[in-house]
Amino acid sequence: MAARRRRGPETAGGHLGEALPLEKKLELYYWMRMTRTLEERLVALYRQTKVVGGLFRSLGQEADAVGSCFALESRDVMSPLIRNMGAMLVKGATPLEILKQYMAKGDSPTRGRELNIHFGDIGPAGSTRGFLGQISPLGDMVPVMAGVTMTFKMRGEDRVGLVYVGDGATSTGAFHEGINFAAVQRLPLVVIIENNGYAYSTPTAKQTAAKQFVDKAIGYGVYGEQCDGNDVLAVYDCTKRAVDRARAGEGVSLLELMTYRRKGHAEHDNQSYVPDGEIERWAAENDPIDRFVRVLRDREGVSAETLAEIDARIVAEIDAATDEAERSGVPDPLDALVGVYADPPAERPLWFREGADVSSLGKERPEGWGTWDASKGGTR
Amino acid sequence: MAEITYLEAIREAIDEEMARDPNVFLMGEDIGAYGGAFKVTDGMLAKYGEQRVIDTPISEIAIVGAAAGAGHMGMRPVVEMQFIDFIANAYDMLTNYVATARYRAFLPCPMVVRGPSGGYVRGGPFHSQNPEAGFIHTPGLKVVYPATAEDAKGLMKAAIRDDDCVLFFEHKYLYRRIKGVMPAGDHVVPIGKARTAREGTDLSIITYAATVHKALEAAERLQQQDGLSVEVIDLRSLAPLDDEAILATVRKTHRVLIVHEDTRTGGIAGELTARINEHAFAHLDAPVLRVTAHDIPLPYAPSLEDFVLPQVDDICVAARRLVAW
Numbered sequence: 001m002a003a004r005r006r007r008g009p010e011t012a013g014g015h016l017g018e019a020l021p022l023e024k025k026l027e028l029y030y031w032m033r034m035t036r037t038l039e040e041r042l043v044a045l046y047r048q049t050k051v052v053g054g055l056f057r058s059l060g061q062e063a064d065a066v067g068s069c070f071a072l073e074s075r076d077v078m079s080p081l082i083r084n085m086g087a088m089l090v091k092g093a094t095p096l097e098i099l100k101q102y103m104a105k106g107d108s109p110t111r112g113r114e115l116n117i118h119f120g121d122i123g124p125a126g127s128t129r130g131f132l133g134q135i136s137p138l139g140d141m142v143p144v145m146a147g148v149t150m151t152f153k154m155r156g157e158d159r160v161g162l163v164y165v166g167d168g169a170t171s172t173g174a175f176h177e178g179i180n181f182a183a184v185q186r187l188p189l190v191v192i193i194e195n196n197g198y199a200y201s202t203p204t205a206k207q208t209a210a211k212q213f214v215d216k217a218i219g220y221g222v223y224g225e226q227c228d229g230n231d232v233l234a235v236y237d238c239t240k241r242a243v244d245r246a247r248a249g250e251g252v253s254l255l256e257l258m259t260y261r262r263k264g265h266a267e268h269d270n271q272s273y274v275p276d277g278e279i280e281r282w283a284a285e286n287d288p289i290d291r292f293v294r295v296l297r298d299r300e301g302v303s304a305e306t307l308a309e310i311d312a313r314i315v316a317e318i319d320a321a322t323d324e325a326e327r328s329g330v331p332d333p334l335d336a337l338v339g340v341y342a343d344p345p346a347e348r349p350l351w352f353r354e355g356a357d358v359s360s361l362g363k364e365r366p367e368g369w370g371t372w373d374a375s376k377g378g379t380r
Numbered sequence: 381m382a383e384i385t386y387l388e389a390i391r392e393a394i395d396e397e398m399a400r401d402p403n404v405f406l407m408g409e410d411i412g413a414y415g416g417a418f419k420v421t422d423g424m425l426a427k428y429g430e431q432r433v434i435d436t437p438i439s440e441i442a443i444v445g446a447a448a449g450a451g452h453m454g455m456r457p458v459v460e461m462q463f464i465d466f467i468a469n470a471y472d473m474l475t476n477y478v479a480t481a482r483y484r485a486f487l488p489c490p491m492v493v494r495g496p497s498g499g500y501v502r503g504g505p506f507h508s509q510n511p512e513a514g515f516i517h518t519p520g521l522k523v524v525y526p527a528t529a530e531d532a533k534g535l536m537k538a539a540i541r542d543d544d545c546v547l548f549f550e551h552k553y554l555y556r557r558i559k560g561v562m563p564a565g566d567h568v569v570p571i572g573k574a575r576t577a578r579e580g581t582d583l584s585i586i587t588y589a590a591t592v593h594k595a596l597e598a599a600e601r602l603q604q605q606d607g608l609s610v611e612v613i614d615l616r617s618l619a620p621l622d623d624e625a626i627l628a629t630v631r632k633t634h635r636v637l638i639v640h641e642d643t644r645t646g647g648i649a650g651e652l653t654a655r656i657n658e659h660a661f662a663h664l665d666a667p668v669l670r671v672t673a674h675d676i677p678l679p680y681a682p683s684l685e686d687f688v689l690p691q692v693d694d695i696c697v698a699a700r701r702l703v704a705w
Binding site: 110119122123132133135136137142143144145146147148149151154173174177180181184340342343 | 434441442
């Protein structure tokens with residue numbers, strides 16, 4: 001039950017991470033680089049006003065999202081937070097889906113109803129990819145994922161859940177009630193606290209009086225571990241251990257991944273509250289991709305050419321996805337009235353909008369709308 | 381068939397649905413070994429076991445959130461708020477997460493959130509509330525509030541089978557005071573349909589839950605003392621509202637009194653009045669009147685509670701004013 005502490009930039013992967021074959025390590029590199037490059041593309045689209053709403057970056061946090069989700073099996077279910085686009089990509093969300101979401105397209109996964117990476121695909125193992133979109137109120141996904149993993153236990157399914165929260169969400173009632181309930185029920189759930197130093201503008205010192213978030217594991221009576229969130233192999237190692245415990249019926253784990261948010265809460269945030277030099281220091285000394293490139297190059301003997309080929313493949317994939325996403329249309333306004341309930345299937349327009357053509361109201365959308373068929377959206 | 385109470389009717393509905401569908405399960409505080417604060421789930425643990433009758437920590441957010449997650453995965457949870465007053469703790473989870481899930485993410489949330497509601501029981505500020513208005517306002521939730529034992533059973537069965545979240549308000553004043561003989565067979569009352577509790581021609585009282593019985597008592601008195609023919613409409617479902625039944629009674633009697641136990645400002649009477657204005661203004665012979673609770677937290681002392689809540693006398697006063705218009 002005691003919280004184990006593992007930290008420091010020199011922590012080298014842990015044995016589960018180190019033991020991954022080179023092919024898997026290159027996949028980790030691919031997903032981290034994909035995350036960063038896709039976000040850079042989204043910034044370009046944002047500046048062209050093609051991204052409709054806000055844009056959320058995970059610059060500097062790619063290792064914690066990718067390394068942790070890489071520890072799951074395809075049948076497992078994960079619920080991300082706003083800086084876990086990398087985890088969603090690992091779980092099968094496609095760049096095309098993400099681009100369409102950000103651009104509020106009619107054939108985006110949520111048909112233009114929800115923002116950014118707020119979309120999901122969960123259900124039976126095999127036919128769904130196993131990620132559950134978050135909502136904006138923080139901490140809410142912890143109780144929901146307790147419910148998802150409760151069904152695994154009820155049905156005797158060999159499946160595990162993973163839910164991400166930020167340092168800020170640990171202050172919510174939902175986080176507390178959710179992890180406590182899951183712990184009491186001994187559910188197969190891994191709770192990851194990404195400690196990136198800030199919740200919007202609020203530093204962790206104003207979020208909790210605890211010395212470190214992993215200490216909360218003791219209070220909940222669950223297994224706890226802290227690790228260097230910018231060391232992708234260490235993140236994998238720590239998460240894999242927790243996932244294995246969950247799968248073995250040993251209940252909930254609370255992991256604290258130490259990282260740093262190098263961009264603002266969203267693209268508009270000028271980070272005026274950040275001490276001078278802090279961002280630059282993390283960028284220079286503790287970038288998760290730079291660190292992993294050194295591991296691949298120095299310990300695994302991967303050539304610069306091999307990495308450049310992967311980088312080029314990623315750019316080509318994102319180019320193709322961007323072109324396709326830009327070609328998609330905007331949602332039909334009347335689609336706004338569809339699907340609040342299963343029954344009735346659609347609401348009627350108000351009388352002052354009665355001139356609108358309602359002939360298609362409540363009818364099925366074109367194939368692929370509001371679905372998450374990887375074979376259609378896939379650019380991997 | 382023997383009469384059973386409103387409370388037993390709810391238990392019978394849950395029991396029948398659990399027997400019928402293995403995906404139905406229960407969660408709540410003290411619902412298992414203890415059988416619930418009012419014993420609605422008495423005997424369920426022994427019959428269905430710990431996997432399907434789950435005692436939870438005191439965590440309304442977790443109860444509702446976990447029900448949503450289980451609902452996504454194909455289960456049909458029925459969860460208890462020990463007193464409906466405590467649903468306020470889960471307001472975020474219900475309105476932000478559950479109510480929007482199907483619309484924003486195509487996620488089904490088939491679940492029932494049920495609990496003892498309402499006053500006239502000397503329960504004080506936190507064991508007497510009628511919080512329905514806050515949820516009727518939220519698209520994506522369904523809300524029912526039965527007044528009879530037959531409807532309590534039939535609506536509970538409909539709620540459990542519904543593919544969306546249904547808030548099931550149970551009036552604790554009616555739990556053991558009201559009895560009924562259950563119709564034979566699979567008795568399901570459709571959500572969204574009102575009931576004519578008493579036919580009449582001079583004025584209509586539109587109401588729901590415990591005040592249905594107050595309205596019926598008033599109607600009888602008005603018949604005896606004033607020779608008035610009063611129609612009483614029991615809404616049963618508050619979301620969706622049965623517009624057809626509401627407008628039909630307006631067109632029939634041309635005078636409408638809305639009665640509810642909930643507080644006045646922002647209560648459902650305002651919404652009903654607006655709908656009647658929009659769709660049946662020309663049929664009205666008098667303005668729509670309402671008898672509601674005062675805008676006061678519900679006090680404990682009988683003299684105080686009785687003053688704040690609508691009583692039969694109040695309904696008679698308002699009805700007489702309406703016909704004298």
